[in-house]
Amino acid sequence: MNEIQKSTERTMAVHETATRLRVSVGAFKRRTQEALSEGDLSVPQLSALARLDRLGPATTAELARREQITPQAMGATIAGLEQRDLVVRQPDSVDGRRMILSLTPAGQAAITSGRSALADRIAGVLAESFTDEEIAALDAAARLLERLAELL
Incomplete structure (x- = not known):
């Protein structure tokens, strides 16, 4: 060949x-x-909360860039989180025109419980239906998928 x-x-x-x-x-x-059950946070909402949890306070535009979505789409996601009192906007101390988003205590609790519920369900399926070798392969694949997502 x-x-x-x-x-x-x-x-x-x-x-x-x-x-x-x-x-x-x-x-x-x-x-x-x-x-997800009725009333649960959507995947985009959980993702936005998780970003704020990992990276700390950010603007809507910064979150949109990180999630690779439009600022308008992120704005709609953030609006839903604000209605639930899970995030709060505050003026940037350096540039008062910018609004910085941060988690409220309820937002911190929601991200913890939201992650746990879905992660617990996935962990249960993995434990019941996959071998240790398959779980290790999925763990390696998850790390590669994270890297792939960062590069797209």
Whole structure:
């Protein structure tokens, strides 16, 4: 097999993997969304809260950039969180025109309980239906998916 054929086969294999990832991650996302009960936080809301928890106070634009969504979409997500008193806006001490978002105590509690409920359910399924080797492979894959998401 010559170098051109190897390159073509690799390109095709990489594309097939990209397609499989897109489909499987999409299915996982849909299933976790379906698992949320009425009144639970949505995946975008949990994600925004998690970012504020990990990174500290930020603007809506900074959160949107980190989540790779439009500021308008993040604004709608933040509005829902504000209605639930999970985040609060305060003027930036350096630039009063900017508003900085931070978690309220209720927001901190929501992110902790929201993470736990879904993580507990996933952990239960993993424990019941996957071998130790498969769980280790999924852990490695999760780290790679995080890296892939950062690069997109």
